[in-house]
Amino acid sequence: MPKIAYNEKGFKQDSLDLIDEINEIVDDFTNQGYTLTLRQVYYQLVSRDFIRNNEKSYNRIKYLVNDGRLAGLIDWEAIVDRTRTLRKFPSWDTPEDLLRAAANQYKVDMWENQPAHVEVWVEKDALIDIVANACEVYDVPHFSCRGYTSQSEMWQAAQRFRSAEEQGRGIVVIHLGDHDPSGIDMSRDIEDRLNMFGADVVFKRIALNWDQILEYTPPPNPTKLTDSRSSDYVRKFGHECWELDALSPNVIAGLITDEIEEYIDWPQWKDQKAREDYEKKALSQIVYEYSIKSTGGGERRTCRCYQCEREFQYTDSDILFFEKYELNCLVCPECKELTEVIDADVARKELENEYGVDF
Structure with a gap:
C-alpha cells in the first residue's frame, strides 16, 4: 500500500x-x-x-x-473515512466482462426458506464496513442508523417486516450501539417505533452491553451531562460511558456472527447453497459459450486421435457440448471414434515415453 x-x-x-x-x-x-x-x-x-x-x-x-x-510515513489507504465516499456508476469494457461479472456476483436469497428474517442495525456509519464483513458471510441485510433512525426509514422497515411476517417468518433485529445515555435509548426507540408501526419484532441488542464492558474493559469517556437522558444513565451506570468503536473489530464481528448463527436452519441453508452453486455454474457456462462465439470459435489447436493416431484440428467451440457433460473428448473426423483431446506435442511425448521411440 x-x-x-x-x-x-x-x-x-x-x-x-x-x-x-x-x-x-x-x-x-x-x-x-x-x-x-x-x-x-x-x-x-x-x-x-x-x-x-x-x-x-x-x-x-x-x-x-x-x-x-x-510526510510519507503512514499509508494513505490504511485509514478510511467511511462518511465521505465517491459514488460511481459501474461500467464494463466488453459485453463479456458484464456477463462474467454477473456470473461471479450471482447469489440466491439464502434466507428465502429460513424460519426467520434477520437484519443487523448499527448506530454508527463509521462501523458499517465491519458489520458488512460479518453480514456478508451469511447474506444478512444490514443498516446504519446514523444515530436515531429517521421516521421514514423506520416505517419502511416495519412494512418490510410485516411482509416477511405474512410469509410466516419471524423477524429479528440485531442492534449494536454505544453504551451511553443516547446509545442505550436508541435501542428502546427502535423497538417502540417498530411496534407502533405494527411489526412484531424480536429485538436483540448485542453490543455494547455492561457485561462486555466488564469483559473487554474498553476505555471510558465522561458521560455528557448535557444529554437529557443522562440522569437515568448516571444512576444506573455512573459517570462513565463507552463507545462501540472501542471494541476490537474482531470482537464486533464475532458477536454478530454468533447471533446470526442462532437463527439459521442449517439443512435448509445447505440446500439453498447447493442451488446457488449449480445455477452459478450454469451462468459461467453461458459466459464461456458467449466468449467462444464472440471470438469466432477460439484458438485452433491440433490433437491426436488415440484410436487411429491421426492428427486433426479443433477449436474451443468444438468441445462445448462435451464440456457440459464434463467430458474431455471429441469425435475424430477420420475414424469417427471418441478420442481424448490432447495437444499433439503432448501426445507425441507420451508415446515416446511409452514406446521409447520418436514419433
Whole structure:
C-alpha cells in the first residue's frame, strides 16, 4: 500500500514512536481484513496505554496521522473515512466482462426458506464496513442508523417486516450501539417505533452491553451531562460511558456472527447453497459459450486421435457440448471414434515415453 510523501515534516522522537505504533496497529488489522477509521486507531492506542483517553489526545492523533501521511510515513489507504465516499456508476469494457461479472456476483436469497428474517442495525456509519464483513458471510441485510433512525426509514422497515411476517417468518433485529445515555435509548426507540408501526419484532441488542464492558474493559469517556437522558444513565451506570468503536473489530464481528448463527436452519441453508452453486455454474457456462462465439470459435489447436493416431484440428467451440457433460473428448473426423483431446506435442511425448521411440 502507498506511503507517498508530499511535504517534509519534522517530528520529535515521541511522535515518531507513536507513528510506528499506529503503523503496527494498522498492519495488524489489515492482515485480518479490516480497514480502521481514525477513531478506531485512536481507541486501539488508548487500550494499549500509549495515550490517554481525552479530547486532547484524540486531536493529537488526528493531526499526527495527517502529518504522517503527508510526510510519507503512514499509508494513505490504511485509514478510511467511511462518511465521505465517491459514488460511481459501474461500467464494463466488453459485453463479456458484464456477463462474467454477473456470473461471479450471482447469489440466491439464502434466507428465502429460513424460519426467520434477520437484519443487523448499527448506530454508527463509521462501523458499517465491519458489520458488512460479518453480514456478508451469511447474506444478512444490514443498516446504519446514523444515530436515531429517521421516521421514514423506520416505517419502511416495519412494512418490510410485516411482509416477511405474512410469509410466516419471524423477524429479528440485531442492534449494536454505544453504551451511553443516547446509545442505550436508541435501542428502546427502535423497538417502540417498530411496534407502533405494527411489526412484531424480536429485538436483540448485542453490543455494547455492561457485561462486555466488564469483559473487554474498553476505555471510558465522561458521560455528557448535557444529554437529557443522562440522569437515568448516571444512576444506573455512573459517570462513565463507552463507545462501540472501542471494541476490537474482531470482537464486533464475532458477536454478530454468533447471533446470526442462532437463527439459521442449517439443512435448509445447505440446500439453498447447493442451488446457488449449480445455477452459478450454469451462468459461467453461458459466459464461456458467449466468449467462444464472440471470438469466432477460439484458438485452433491440433490433437491426436488415440484410436487411429491421426492428427486433426479443433477449436474451443468444438468441445462445448462435451464440456457440459464434463467430458474431455471429441469425435475424430477420420475414424469417427471418441478420442481424448490432447495437444499433439503432448501426445507425441507420451508415446515416446511409452514406446521409447520418436514419433
